[in-house]
Amino acid sequence: MNALLKFSDMIDGLNGLVGRYVKWLILAAVLVSAGNATSRYILNIASNAMLELQWYLFAAVFTLAAGYVLKVNEHVRIDVMSQRMSPRTRNWIDFWGFLLFVLPVTLYITLQSIPNLIETYQNQEVSANAGGLLRWPVRLMIPVGFGLLFIQALSELIKRWAYLKGLIEDPLAKGGHATVDMDDQKESV
């Protein structure tokens, strides 16, 4: 069990690291998108590459961060009923859900997306828009993102099991809600 928990820690560390860096791409997307609108109307310059870059960046954020968001338990849940369940029941639900559904589905998507990626790479597929970008980097995001989600689901599975065995604190004590984080404001009251 200890070795498994160590493994789970390693995965958490990896996705934590991804989360720490990938968020900056949002700022990049903001700047690229605002720059596109400005340059189109002030300088009369439009670039398909830049137009595509903005969704490349956001696509990278939400695919790569999926594992990180799972780690911090921010994939939103509907808790009308579950808030009345015991922490053990909630962990059991997650345990079976991850084992039976999330792991197979994410693995399937990861593997299923690879042939496309290889073909796009070999053909050096380029966007149909004039001056558009190479396609394989954005195609790469699907297997990498879902791969990260797969290993995070594995880590969550280990943590649920460890909790049910009484080895660690409740991993579901935090998160699960759709909130825009305004915490420092709350503290000032």
Place this chain on the structure above:
Amino acid sequence: MEFLTDNIAPIMFGSLIFFLLSGFPVAFSLAANGILFALIGHELGLLDWVLLQAIPERIYGIMQNDTLLAIPFFTFMGIILQRSGMAEDLLESAGQLFGGVAGGLGYAVILVGALLAATTGVVAASVISMGLISLPVMMRYRYHYPTAAGLLTGAGSLAQIIPPSLVLIVLADVLSVSVKDAYTGALFPALMVVGFLLLYMFVLSILKPEMVPPLPEDARTLKGSELYISVLTAMLPPIVLIFLVLGTIFIGWATPTEGGAMGAVGALLLAIARRRLTWEVVKGALDSTTKLSTFVMFILVGSSIFALSFRAVNGDIWIEHLFSFIPGGELGFVLFVSLLVFVLGFFIDFFEIAFILMPLIGPVAVSMDINMIWFLVLVGLNMSMSFLTPPFGFALFYLRSVAPKQDYQDEVTGGLVHGMKTQDIYKGAIPFILIMLLSLSLVIIFPEIVTYNLDAPLDVDLDTIEIQLDGGGDGSDDPWGSEASDPWAN
């Protein structure tokens, strides 16, 4: 077995509800049911599970969606704006401007709420910043507590319906209409709600002035030209931001998505100018934005996997069939949908309503020949209303999180101020819910309130014609497969 074959769509739907209520993450519940029922359907000979091979292509289609880029942009902008202290300045000077008359602080809150809503439209940000700034002042000068609470939650919920709200963008995307049309259609109804709120305040100040007292003389420190200068300085940033996010769209400089990005840059510059921008603030805002937009996009990924199988087992036909039982034709349908959205809005956030419910009922509305912009605005108004409704309304939670619960010693007057009870927040919302209900009824009775502006032939804008989430296809007719830039069609 035959029972299963005949009723697979309702069973699939029931199973989804079971998963959702179990508290399992929404995105994974949707995806799990999609895959599970593709396998069951395959066993029953209803579909070929090869269908599932379309999933990576669908995810790729979602990645290409430009419209939904507005989600991170507006979320990021909302958080930065809240940190920039713009709302504080606005409330401060508006409070001074209107403070002298009964109900003055109320007008200030409503107008500032409308301005905040027109810049970014994140309800949490509006309610929390206004609650932090105005609530202590209102409590100090003995405003009727429920009225003070209702004002803040009511004005904060305006963010849902006043363009450029995220609700409108997301609904436009799932209902396949252009964001610009959604903005245009929502504009009058939104102004109407603001007008009703102001009118209510005015009536209250005449009938029950003791509930909404004016600020005492010594609390109004700014006078004459000093006051007007402070009002004008405070108004400048929101006006510039409104131009960046809305003006640029209407004059054709930017797409709605780019408007969001321009607004975010504007908010950053504002925060820098006011020396409120620290590295920590930016990092925190980016982190929150990443979390929110990732879970939203994954709900969309899950819902498109669900839709893939649901369509394949003829779930869409089942849904349409169900709706045909509702009496009253178009009106009956609209009332039923309103009620459904309103009730669901108590329990789940609007992203789930938009991505789970709308792809199912949108096509029904289309088949009934209902004006989709009007339909969209009705759904938006319903969502605002359910945000306000006790005991689960989200706006009420946000206010509760910043309203003082305990009695406290006021620092200005030195008097004892009683804490605000949750009951006060609930009670205060009622008149504002009624105002929303009135507006909603008017929009249903007079659809022209929405469509008046839209009569001109639709502006064909290349940026808004894109492949929309239509609730899925049957695999062979993949709605994203036809994307010109996609070499993987077929």
